[in-house]
Amino acid sequence: MALLEIQEVNTYYGESHILRDVDLTVNSGEMVCLIGRNGVGKTTLLKSLIGLLRPRSGTVLLEGKPIDRMAPHQRARAGVGYVPQGREIIPQLTVEENLLLGLEARPGGLGRHRQIDPIVYELFPILQEFLPRKGGDLSGGQQQQLAIARALLGQPSLLLLDEPTEGIQPNIVQDIERAVRRIIAETGIGVLLVEQHLHFVRQADRYYAMQRGGIVASGPTADLSQDVVDRFLSV
Amino acid sequence: MTLLFETLFNGLAIGSVLLIAALGLAIVFGLMGVINLAHGELIMLGAYTTYVVQLIFRLPFLAPFYDAYVLVALVAAFVVSGIVGVLLERTVIRRLYGSPLETLLATWGVSLILQQFVRSVPLASAAGLVLTLLLALLGPAVLPGQWLAGPRGRFTRAGVWAGAALVGVLAAASLGSLVPSLSRANPRNVDVTAPAWMRGSIELAGLTLPVPRLVIIVITVVAVLGITWFLARSVWGMRIRAVTQNRPMSDCLGIPTETVDVLTFGVGSGLAGVAGVAVSLLGSVGPNVGASYIVGCFMVVVLGGVGNLLGTVIASLAIGVMTDLIGAGRLLTAWPGMPPSIAAVVDFFATTSMAQVLIFSLIVVFLQFRPSGLFPQKGRLVEA
Numbered sequence: 001m002a003l004l005e006i007q008e009v010n011t012y013y014g015e016s017h018i019l020r021d022v023d024l025t026v027n028s029g030e031m032v033c034l035i036g037r038n039g040v041g042k043t044t045l046l047k048s049l050i051g052l053l054r055p056r057s058g059t060v061l062l063e064g065k066p067i068d069r070m071a072p073h074q075r076a077r078a079g080v081g082y083v084p085q086g087r088e089i090i091p092q093l094t095v096e097e098n099l100l101l102g103l104e105a106r107p108g109g110l111g112r113h114r115q116i117d118p119i120v121y122e123l124f125p126i127l128q129e130f131l132p133r134k135g136g137d138l139s140g141g142q143q144q145q146l147a148i149a150r151a152l153l154g155q156p157s158l159l160l161l162d163e164p165t166e167g168i169q170p171n172i173v174q175d176i177e178r179a180v181r182r183i184i185a186e187t188g189i190g191v192l193l194v195e196q197h198l199h200f201v202r203q204a205d206r207y208y209a210m211q212r213g214g215i216v217a218s219g220p221t222a223d224l225s226q227d228v229v230d231r232f233l234s235v
Numbered sequence: 236m237t238l239l240f241e242t243l244f245n246g247l248a249i250g251s252v253l254l255i256a257a258l259g260l261a262i263v264f265g266l267m268g269v270i271n272l273a274h275g276e277l278i279m280l281g282a283y284t285t286y287v288v289q290l291i292f293r294l295p296f297l298a299p300f301y302d303a304y305v306l307v308a309l310v311a312a313f314v315v316s317g318i319v320g321v322l323l324e325r326t327v328i329r330r331l332y333g334s335p336l337e338t339l340l341a342t343w344g345v346s347l348i349l350q351q352f353v354r355s356v357p358l359a360s361a362a363g364l365v366l367t368l369l370l371a372l373l374g375p376a377v378l379p380g381q382w383l384a385g386p387r388g389r390f391t392r393a394g395v396w397a398g399a400a401l402v403g404v405l406a407a408a409s410l411g412s413l414v415p416s417l418s419r420a421n422p423r424n425v426d427v428t429a430p431a432w433m434r435g436s437i438e439l440a441g442l443t444l445p446v447p448r449l450v451i452i453v454i455t456v457v458a459v460l461g462i463t464w465f466l467a468r469s470v471w472g473m474r475i476r477a478v479t480q481n482r483p484m485s486d487c488l489g490i491p492t493e494t495v496d497v498l499t500f501g502v503g504s505g506l507a508g509v510a511g512v513a514v515s516l517l518g519s520v521g522p523n524v525g526a527s528y529i530v531g532c533f534m535v536v537v538l539g540g541v542g543n544l545l546g547t548v549i550a551s552l553a554i555g556v557m558t559d560l561i562g563a564g565r566l567l568t569a570w571p572g573m574p575p576s577i578a579a580v581v582d583f584f585a586t587t588s589m590a591q592v593l594i595f596s597l598i599v600v601f602l603q604f605r606p607s608g609l610f611p612q613k614g615r616l617v618e619a
Contacts, residue, residue, distance in 0.1 A: 050487050051486075051487075052483055052486075052487065071486065072483070072486040072487045073485075073487070073488070073489045073490055073491050073492065076486075076487055076488055076489035077489050082487045084484065088481055088487075090476070090477050090480050090481050090484070090485070091481075092476065092480055093473070093476060093477060093480070097473055097477075100473065101473070101474075101485070101488050101490070104474075104488050104489035104490050105488060105489035106489075109489060109490075110474070111470060154488070154489060
């Protein structure tokens with residue numbers, strides 16, 4: 001059974017039709033990359049998966065169970081971790097508190113879990129150094145690491161990453177790539193990645209290419225030809 | 236020197252009444268952004284709760300504990316106003332999130348309903364009704380989860396409501412027969428008599444400190460410390476802070492945002508009830524007692540900077556001290572050789588109501604130059 005299975009999803013912003021009959025699957029232990037130029041609906045798709053947007057039709061199955069009627073916090077507790085575009089760190093909370101909020105997605109939430117798994121400090125050492133700082137005071141790259149660590153602490157079975165390397169200095173991009181690969185290898189979770197950075201795209205197992213709200217091409221990233229790259233990546 | 240201490244104490248006393256009244260609003264309006272014009276009526280309910288608790292403690296079998304009724308009243312008032320607040324949130328305000336004007340009108344309507352409610356409903360029945368609501372809302376949280384799941388859950392829920400209603404009716408009937416004055420509707424003001432230990436005053440360093448004022452200061456300090464601890468240290472406090480700063484992302488992290496809304500509103504309303512206990516110690520309690528505080532509450536929260544608890548504390552204490560300085564004509568005492576023209580002006584404002592006029596005008600002028608108050612929120616939060 002696929003970890004995530006999306007069938008014929010249609011999402012609207014008001015009256016404008018954004019996602020058109022999107023089908024997509026992600027398996028456990030697999031990194032799947034969603035590519036496409038700006039404004040084709042990649043972020044809309046991720047928002048439909050976490051529940052910030054409600055698809056008007058279609059089904060979203062997580063481990064075979066429908067989640068499309070659930071509120072975002074129920075989907076988070078069902079095992080969907082979300083790292084949004086723009087990171088969305090809670091600005092006036094400390095780094096430590098932001099990390100603790102990641103534990104809310106575990107069964108029982110913060111009431112039962114108060115221990116931050118030290119694996120996140122191993123993946124992103126900078127976070128341990130900055131624990132007492134306000135989340136809003138970190139640089140963009142540090143906030144991105146914090147957002148990924150926060151999502152991982154919820155022990156999701158599916159991780160949604162929306163442009164994790166956008167506007168971030170190259171050495172941190174490498175840290176993030178390494179961290180994501182290591183998490184997949186060690187825990188066997190599935191990752192759905194929206195990415196423009198070709199190096200990161202190449203790390204994925206499979207790709208889906210989007211155009212005007214629909215999936216227009218897909219396959220193993222090993223087969224990703226220069227032609228497809230030129231058409232769907234804005235680099 | 237005595238003058239300074241006296242001004243400080245009186246200012247602190249006036250300020251702490253303002254502060255305890257505004258503290259709940261600082262959470263409901265400051266953190267959640269809900270304009271709740273029924274906040275004053277939640278204070279009024281707290282004051283009436285104190286009255287009811289006091290009468291119950293007059294009963295022969297509770298009379299030995301009469302001196303402690305204020306403590307019980309504090310808890311009861313928190314619960315009563317909290318329950319009414321939760322009900323208000325779930326039935327009215329939840330549907331109006333994001334539309335402040337409609338919220339303002341709807342809660343104003345609710346405030347009128349509550350005022351008329353205490354005029355025309357016997358307090359014994361009101362107490363029974365609150366007890367019913369309390370049991371019915373808490374029941375499902377206490378019962379084992381399997382009773383509430385599946386088709387059996389609907390029967391359980393109905394049973395909880397029926398049982399709660401029964402208990403409520405019985406409680407109302409027995410309260411009415413035990414305390415006859417609670418069994419009839421009473422549109423007039425009522426008086427809460429403080430227990431003996433709370434009357435009189437204490438002499439300290441040449442100052443006369445009235446005990447009720449001291450008690451209010453203590454209640455306020457405990458409430459402020461308690462709510463600060465709750466928001467800064469407890470799990471639910473952290474959830475509340477997260478949701479107020481970034482609602483969609485908090486939802487995506489697994490925080491049940493609707494539960495957080497209910498809890499935040501309940502705590503803010505409960506604090507209004509605690510304020511009601513303080514208010515009942517100062518004078519007679521009537522249906523309009525809350526309405527006289529609501530403007531001051533909003534003033535304090537806006538002056539302190541919306542969403543800033545510390546700002547609310549400082550703003551209310553500053554207003555308290557200024558009210559005393561101007562209202563009691565202390566400037567004249569401090570500077571007897573003042574030119575007669577200035578003295579006449581100072582004397583003109585040296586009554587409590589004129590002092591309020593002057594201070595509120597000053598606040599209006601101040602807000603023209605600093606619209607976000609003394610301590611504005613900085614950073615990304617503002618743009619969001």
